[in-house]
Every structure is written in structure tokens, then in C-alpha cells.
Amino acid sequence: MAASGVLTFHACHNSGIMVSALGEGTYDHIGFFGVGGVNDAIIVEHYNDSTWVVDASGNRDTGSWDALMNNKYVDPSGCSTSGMPREAIANYQDAAHLASGTLLIWFRASGEMLINTYNAKLFAYDNTGSLNDPPPNVHVEGFEINPSGAVIDGYNVALWSSMDSQQLGINFVDHSPNTGYQANQNEHTWYCAITARADAVGFLDDWDVVMVFQFA
DSSP, X not given: OOOXXXXXXXXXXXXXXXXXXXXXXXXXXXXXXXXXXXXXXXXTTOBOSEEEEEOTTSOOOTTSOOEEOOEXXXXXXXXXXXXXXXXXXXXXXXXXXXXGOSEEEEEEESTTOOBOEEEEEEEEEETTSOTTSOOTTEEEEEEEOOTTOOOBTTBOOOSOEEOBSTTSSEEOOOBSTTTTSSOSBSEEEEEEEEEEEEOSSSOOOSEEEEEEEEEO
């Protein structure tokens, strides 16, 4: 029998705030903006100062407060969350920082099927080209927030990772007996921080973020 499931995207600090349910709905995008919030532009060559759930035109739902935690690149190993002082990315790797992330990715396997996940990756790409093309005029970075103590490719998460195309991206820890983290479960969650730098003037929306993984 083929395995299946449902993948949804939420705010890390409040899982009730949906970013997308299978890509459906009006407000199903993440928008990165300047310090003034929605429709306040990011200064060119600078990173986002606010992050929101928005529609395809960059507008937020005025009937709700769908702000996401804003994570901003400070330096290769440092992050500022929602205006707070710089903190080392290595310090985010505990349960206390799960709510500090930008995006909670939630996978529910069908029925009561218990699975492990492998090779999970989140990356950005040019949606007018291929998965191998970096986002035009935008540079996107991110990191996993992982309280398991497990390591990725032999090292702990301590740096931002470029998300600019399928060859790059955030590589998440496997949820398996090998790591002892979320092994043999029906539901799996990944937490991550995401930041974006504007490299040109304009409404920069010719890019998407993709989550890929294997499970068995």
C-alpha cells in the first residue's frame, strides 16, 4: 500500500495561524517587509524587519493579526528575532526557541501509519524557471531550530544556510531511529527560521519556497 499524508504550514509561535493548507486559500503566502510592516519595503541590500502571512498581492488579512516571528540575518552565525539583540544560532537549538522560528512545517501520515522521515529540505527557487534557478533579486537564508541534540552531516546547526535553489537549502535532521528524534511517529514537525534580503527595488514575488522529504 502506498503511503500518503498531509503537509501544512503554520506560524511557529502559534500553530493556529495557517500559512498554507495544501497551497489553498487567500492568505497563503509569507511576506517579508520593512520595519513598518506590510507594504513597507525592505531597503535594498538589507534583510527583512517584519514577516507576515499575506495574499498573492502582498496584502494581509485586516481581520486578524497574522504576524509571524521575524528572524533577521545579522551575521553568518547570528540572528535577531522580532527586534531582539543578536543571538547565536547555536543557542536556538533547544525547545525554548521553537516558538522563535518563522515557519512550522507539519506532516501527518495517513491513518495511524508510523513513519520515519529522511532527506528533508526547504529551499527557494525562481518560479518562472526551474528548481535549480535561484530567486531573482532576492537572497533567502534559513536554519533549522532543532532541540533533539542530533547533528546534520556531523555538525550542529550554528550557521545560516543559503536557500537559493534546490542545490542549497535548509537540510533538516532525519526523524529516525538513527537520530532518536521523532522516530516511528504518525506526525512529524520541523521548525525553522527564514530571512530574505532584497537585491533590487520592486515587488519581488517571482519565487517560491518548496519542502521536499522522503518517508517510510
